[in-house]
Amino acid sequence: MSSQNQFRQQSHKLLVIPGPIEVTDEVLYANAHPLVSHMSLDFAAVFGDCIRMTRDVLYTKSAQPFLISGSGTLGWDQVSANLVEPGENVLVLHSGYFADSFADCLETYGAKVDQVKADLGSVVSPAEVERALKSKKYKVLTVTHVDTSTGVLSDIKAVAEVVRKVSPETLIVVDAVCSVASEEIRFDDWGIDVVLTASQKGLGAPPGLSIVVASERAMKVYETRKTRITSYYGSWKKWLPIMKAYEAGTAGYFATPPVNLIYAFHASLSQITKGSVTLEERFKLQKDASSRLKKAAEAMGFKGLPLSTEVAANGMTALYFPDGLEASDVVPRLLKKDIVVAGGLHAAVKTKYFRIGHMGVSAIDAQRGDIDKIISALKETLAEAKASKKA
Amino acid sequence: MSSQNQFRQQSHKLLVIPGPIEVTDEVLYANAHPLVSHMSLDFAAVFGDCIRMTRDVLYTKSAQPFLISGSGTLGWDQVSANLVEPGENVLVLHSGYFADSFADCLETYGAKVDQVKADLGSVVSPAEVERALKSKKYKVLTVTHVDTSTGVLSDIKAVAEVVRKVSPETLIVVDAVCSVASEEIRFDDWGIDVVLTASQKGLGAPPGLSIVVASERAMKVYETRKTRITSYYGSWKKWLPIMKAYEAGTAGYFATPPVNLIYAFHASLSQITKGSVTLEERFKLQKDASSRLKKAAEAMGFKGLPLSTEVAANGMTALYFPDGLEASDVVPRLLKKDIVVAGGLHAAVKTKYFRIGHMGVSAIDAQRGDIDKIISALKETLAEAKASKKA
Numbered sequence: 082m083s084s085q086n087q088f089r090q091q092s093h094k095l096l097v098i099p100g101p102i103e104v105t106d107e108v109l110y111a112n113a114h115p116l117v118s119h120m121s122l123d124f125a126a127v128f129g130d131c132i133r134m135t136r137d138v139l140y141t142k143s144a145q146p147f148l149i150s151g152s153g154t155l156g157w158d159q160v161s162a163n164l165v166e167p168g169e170n171v172l173v174l175h176s177g178y179f180a181d182s183f184a185d186c187l188e189t190y191g192a193k194v195d196q197v198k199a200d201l202g203s204v205v206s207p208a209e210v211e212r213a214l215k216s217k218k219y220k221v222l223t224v225t226h227v228d229t230s231t232g233v234l235s236d237i238k239a240v241a242e243v244v245r246k247v248s249p250e251t252l253i254v255v256d257a258v259c260s261v262a263s264e265e266i267r268f269d270d271w272g273i274d275v276v277l278t279a280s281q282k283g284l285g286a287p288p289g290l291s292i293v294v295a296s297e298r299a300m301k302v303y304e305t306r307k308t309r310i311t312s313y314y315g316s317w318k319k320w321l322p323i324m325k326a327y328e329a330g331t332a333g334y335f336a337t338p339p340v341n342l343i344y345a346f347h348a349s350l351s352q353i354t355k356g357s358v359t360l361e362e363r364f365k366l367q368k369d370a371s372s373r374l375k376k377a378a379e380a381m382g383f384k385g386l387p388l389s390t391e392v393a394a395n396g397m398t399a400l401y402f403p404d405g406l407e408a409s410d411v412v413p414r415l416l417k418k419d420i421v422v423a424g425g426l427h428a429a430v431k432t433k434y435f436r437i438g439h440m441g442v443s444a445i446d447a448q449r450g451d452i453d454k455i456i457s458a459l460k461e462t463l464a465e466a467k468a469s470k471k472a
Numbered sequence: 473m474s475s476q477n478q479f480r481q482q483s484h485k486l487l488v489i490p491g492p493i494e495v496t497d498e499v500l501y502a503n504a505h506p507l508v509s510h511m512s513l514d515f516a517a518v519f520g521d522c523i524r525m526t527r528d529v530l531y532t533k534s535a536q537p538f539l540i541s542g543s544g545t546l547g548w549d550q551v552s553a554n555l556v557e558p559g560e561n562v563l564v565l566h567s568g569y570f571a572d573s574f575a576d577c578l579e580t581y582g583a584k585v586d587q588v589k590a591d592l593g594s595v596v597s598p599a600e601v602e603r604a605l606k607s608k609k610y611k612v613l614t615v616t617h618v619d620t621s622t623g624v625l626s627d628i629k630a631v632a633e634v635v636r637k638v639s640p641e642t643l644i645v646v647d648a649v650c651s652v653a654s655e656e657i658r659f660d661d662w663g664i665d666v667v668l669t670a671s672q673k674g675l676g677a678p679p680g681l682s683i684v685v686a687s688e689r690a691m692k693v694y695e696t697r698k699t700r701i702t703s704y705y706g707s708w709k710k711w712l713p714i715m716k717a718y719e720a721g722t723a724g725y726f727a728t729p730p731v732n733l734i735y736a737f738h739a740s741l742s743q744i745t746k747g748s749v750t751l752e753e754r755f756k757l758q759k760d761a762s763s764r765l766k767k768a769a770e771a772m773g774f775k776g777l778p779l780s781t782e783v784a785a786n787g788m789t790a791l792y793f794p795d796g797l798e799a800s801d802v803v804p805r806l807l808k809k810d811i812v813v814a815g816g817l818h819a820a821v822k823t824k825y826f827r828i829g830h831m832g833v834s835a836i837d838a839q840r841g842d843i844d845k846i847i848s849a850l851k852e853t854l855a856e857a858k859a860s861k862k863a
Contacts, residue, residue, distance in 0.1 A: 088479075093506040101507040101731060112732055113504035115484040116492040116678060118812050150543045150680050151705065154727035158705040186704035281728060287507060289541050289680045289730030312703065313577035314542065314549045334817075336545035337672060339680030340492060341503055342730075421509050426725075 085110050094416070097455055098423035099229045099259055099397040099438035100282035104349065108286055111348035112341050119340055120332040127347050128327035128338065134350035135292060138261060138284075138360065139276055141268035145300055147293045147320050148346075150339045153258040155291035155315060156277030157186040160254050162312035163303050164275070165221055167191030172219040172251075174205040176235055177228030178427050183256060187223075190311045195219075201429055202388040204235045207243045214248040220302075221252045226260035230426040232399035232436060233387045234264065241271045252299055258282060261292070262353055263396030263440045265364045274299040280342065283396055285349040285441040289342045363445055364395075370444035370452050371395040374437070377456045381463050386434050396440040401433055403463070408432060410466040418458040476501050485807070488846055489814035490620045490650055490788040490829035491673035495740065499677055502739035503732050510731055511723040518738050519718035519729065525741035526683060529652060529675070529751065530667055532659035536691055538684040538711050539737075541730045544649040546682035546706060547668030548577040551645050553703035554694050555666070556612055558582030563610040563642075565596040567626055568619030569818050574647060578614075581702045586610075592820055593779040595626045598634045605639040611693075612643045617651035621817040623790035623827060624778045625655065632662045643690055649673060652683070653744055654787030654831045656755045665690040671733065674787055676740040676832040680733045754836055755786075761835035761843050762786040765828065768847045772854050777818075777825050787831040790816075792824055794854070799823060801857040809849040 088110040096103050117124050128148070135146040149155060165171060168191060173184045175198040184194045197213050199205045205224075214222070222244055224235050237255055244251050252274040257266060261276065262283030268276060274296040281288035295303070295317075303317055310316045319335045326333030354360065375385060375393065378400055386399035402411060408424055412435060415422050423438070425431040443451035479501040487494050508515050519539070526537040540546060556562060559582060564575045566589040575585045588604050590596045596615075605613070613635055615626050628646055635642050643665040648657060652667065653674030659667060665687040672679035686694070686708075694708055701707045710726045717724030745751065766776060766784065769791055777790035793802060799815055803826055806813055814829070816822040834842035 084482075088504070090504065090506045091475075093508075096507050096509060098509050098511075101510065101728065104507055109504040109506070109732075113479070113481065113500040115481045115500070116487050116495055116672070117484070118487060118489050118814070119492065119679070120489075120814065121812065150541065151546070152541045152727035152729070155542070155705045158703065161704065189700065189702070189704040189707070279728065281507070287730065287732040288510070288728045289733055309580065311580070312549065313552065313580040314546045314706070316580070336543035337492065337670065337679045338543070339678065339730075339733075341500075341678040342680055342733075421512065423509070423511065 094419040094421045095451060095454060096421050097438050097443060097451065098421060099436050100440065101288050102282060102285065102438055102441045103443050103451070104285050104287065105352060105442055107352065108345050108348045112287055112345035114341055114344040117340055119337050120334065122330065122332070124340060124343070125327050125330050125332045128343055129330055131343060131347050131350060132324060132328045134354045135294060137354045138350070139266050139268040139294055140270065141294065144268055144294045144296050145321070145324065147295070147317065147324055148338070148343070149291045149320060150289065150336070151291040152288060153277065153279030153291060156293045157183050158312055159291070159293050159315045159317065160221070160275055160277065161187045161190035161192060162310055162315050163317045164252060164299060165190060165192045166306055166308045167311070168193060169220040170195070170217060172197065172213055172222045174210065174222065174224040174235065174240070175199060176204045176225050176231065176233045178230035179225050179228050179256060183223055200388070201427070202231060202233060202386050204233055204392050207239050210240055210243045211247050214244065214251065219248065219251050221254055223254040223256060226255050226257040226264060226266070227394040227396065229259040229397070231386050232394045232397045233392050234394040237266065237273065238271045241273060245272050252302060259394070259396065262363070263367050264394065268294065280346055283440045284346070285353065286346045287342060289339050290346055358445055367395045367444045370439055371398065374398055374439060374452055374455060378459060381460060396438065396444070398437045398439065399434055400437070402435070405470060406466050408435060411435060411462055414462040414465055415458055418461065420455060420458045485810040485812050486842060486845060487812050488829050488834060488842065489812060490827050491831065492679050493673060493676065493829055493832045494834050494842065495676050495678065496743060496833055498743065499736050499739045503678055503736035505732055505735040508731055510728050511725065513721065513723070515731060516718050516721050516723045519734055520721055522734060522738050522741060523715060523719045525745045526685060528745045529741070530657050530659040530685055531661065532685065535659055535685045535687050536712070536715065538686070538708065538715055539729070539734070540682045540711060541680065541727070542682040543679060544668065544670030544682060547684045548574050549703055549706045550684050550708065551612070551666055551668065552578045552581035552583060553701055553706050554708045555643060555690060556581060556583045557697055557699045558702070559584060560611040561586070561608060563588065563604055563613045565601065565613065565615040565626065565631070566590060567595045567616050567622065567624045569621035570616050570619050570647060574614055591779070592818070593622060593624060593777050595624055595783050598630050601631055601634045602638050605635065605642065610639065610642050612645055614645045614647060617646050617648040617655060617657070618785040618787065620650040620788070622777050623785045623788045624783050625785040628657065628664065629662045632664060636663055643693060650785070650787065653754070654758050655785065659685065671737055674831045675737070676744065677737045678733060680730050681737055749836055758786045758835045761830055762789065765789055765830060765843055765846060769850060772851060787829065787835070789828045789830065790825055791828070793826070796861060797857050799826060802826060802853055805853040805856055806849055809852065811846060811849045
């Protein structure tokens with residue numbers, strides 16, 4: 082066979098970790114596109130579409146996307162190397178594992194980093210942000226939209242409002258690796274400066290693409306920096322002409338883009354931005370699926386890691402094991418039922434909880450029944466685990 | 473359909489640029505593997521195999537491979553950020569466009585770079601290497617095995633011999649993006665310290681994987697560096713435990729690997745290292761195909777950019793247009809015949825030549841007839857182009 086209509090992905094365990102996620106047959110088939118020249122006009126048109134659709138997902142008209150071969154982590158390097166100059170101050174809002182890592186990255190490139198840390202399961206409040214911003218001048222503030230380690234959701238709109246009020250020149254950088262296309266992000270309306278993400282979570286494609294979107298204000302800061310950019314592969318000076326060339330329908334060369342993944346990303350972006358479900362409906366369906374799963378899990382006796390519904394992500398769920406149970410009681414049993422979940426990641430409670438991802442088709446395409454499958458597998462697992470303890 | 477036996481890639485133009493290249497149906501089907509967890513044991517086994525087979529391709533027992541989501545260019549950053557400390561001296565042997573870029577990357581991370589430049593179409597002689605190494609102490613020497621811009625082939629064995637004789641502590645870094653699996657590289661026997669490459673050329677997979685292999689000596693230099701590593705995403709401190717974990721059959725997490733591409737890379741490496749054609753036969757077939765194409769092109773009146781057969785690559789061919797013809801006479805006509813070649817890239821002669829890639833299956837699988845297709849398309853194109861000039 083050699084056509085889209087005939088291609089079905091192999092049967093496999095249901096992948097419900099917080100990324101990579103389940104993707105559609107169309108996306109996988111696009112990933113098996115014959116190899117093409119990265120300098121061809123056909124490919125440039127596809128790449129250009131990806132740039133435009135990336136803007137659409139974030140409701141931005143004027144921001145500059147960078148689509149670069151790499152993991153989401155490379156977005157941190159891009160921010161650290163292009164927007165921060167050695168010795169400059171950065172404020173990191175900490176709501177889990179990924180803030181520590183982002184801070185580590187920033188320091189690698191010479192930033193002076195202060196962190197405001199939320200309690201485990203919570204987020205930094207607007208009042209704390211205001212206090213920190215009044216105490217020192219920060220070039221950049223970073224906030225993790227959804228911390229993949231805790232499933233905690235930050236209120237980006239509220240954070241941005243505080244920054245614009247208290248320290249309008251501070252750039253607002255949102256680590257949205259685990260939120261883009263799963264949580265609403267109004268880039269222009271909220272006045273965000275950078276969104277960084279990756280292809281394998283809400284965006285519904287295989288991993289391998291670092292996606293960074295920078296506001297006009299961020300690009301001006303980049304353009305007027307005084308010192309040399311401190312990364313080569315992540316240098317916007319190298320990549321900006323390439324992105325502009327592809328968007329104009331021509332091709333440019335700095336380093337070879339992941340051509341197949343760009344086709345896959347195009348397929349997924351097309352489903353997200355031009356499919357039968359609008360973006361607004363998508364965010365609603367995502368919330369509904371999340372709420373249904375969370376309520377069912379709580380009814381079974383699982384407790385969520387986020388301290389309240391308001392700070393709980395809609396694309397993933399982090400659950401403490403009920404008293405007397407641990408990872409080895411739950412995760413392998415789910416695996417036997419062909420449900421792949423993720424273990425704990427946050428050092429403070431690593432062995433005490435697990436994580437379920439429910440982004441993309443698992444939440445949006447009700448016909449798949451993924452949420453129901455997860456709920457009934459959880460129920461069975463819990464019953465089996467409890468029974469084994471009594472035996 | 474959902475099985476390997478049924479999958480055939482879509483019909484498409486023959487891609488004979490110097491990477492990405494034509495790949496097999498098996499490789500593309502592997503790239504359409506259902507998404508899996510990067511932390512699963514199944515995936516760890518596949519990743520571990522890729523590490524081992526990468527060693528096999530380079531005839532090394534003890535070197536440490538790094539397989540990281542990114543383009544080949546990321547390998548330059550890894551060398552610059554892990555092996556060189558700010559202010560240290562690096563000698564770059566220049567045989568084309570890519571030496572300038574590598575030098576630019578090294579300088580980004582603070583290296584002091586000297587270049588020894590070969591004439592266009594030639595390579596730096598061992599005598600020149602010796603002279604340069606005697607004039608100054610260099611921490612690192614870099615040499616481009618095959619410069620993709622010129623199709624010029626450096627004699628890595630000869631360069632390594634000079635380095636080991638004159639300046640044994642200098643690390644030998646080979647930019648082998650356009651040579652691994654197309655040109656013989658005896659990593660251990662020749663005493664190389666770093667080979668850096670990418671997935672989309674001789675290695676026969678889609679682009680998106682940076683592959684760097686470091687000798688024990690290089691790893692010792694990295695371990696004993698005095699200053700902080702100057703990249704985060706490219707830091708071996710972050711990646712080494714991950715590579716060791718995957719090789720041991722477990723999983724580690726720093727940044728999400730490109731899981732589908734790892735399956736595709738595994739499929740291609742299996743064909744290269746465990747297929748019906750041995751590695752030794754592969755290099756011979758590669759030479760035969762190259763020689764046949766080059767002789768045919770010369771008989772038609774095309775002149776090769778490399779100054780002699782000895783310095784001409786076996787996986788690609790760079791040809792000057794015959795007098796009176798230019799890119800617009802040749803490249804679009806080849807495209808109409810469904811043959812995709814690449815234009816010039818080296819600034820000095822950019823409009824005067826073009827490039828043909830013939831790595832991987834195009835050279836090795838004679839049944840495809842790719843080399844014959846290229847030769848006859850070139851013949852027809854030349855006749856048409858000349859006729860159009862007379863008209």
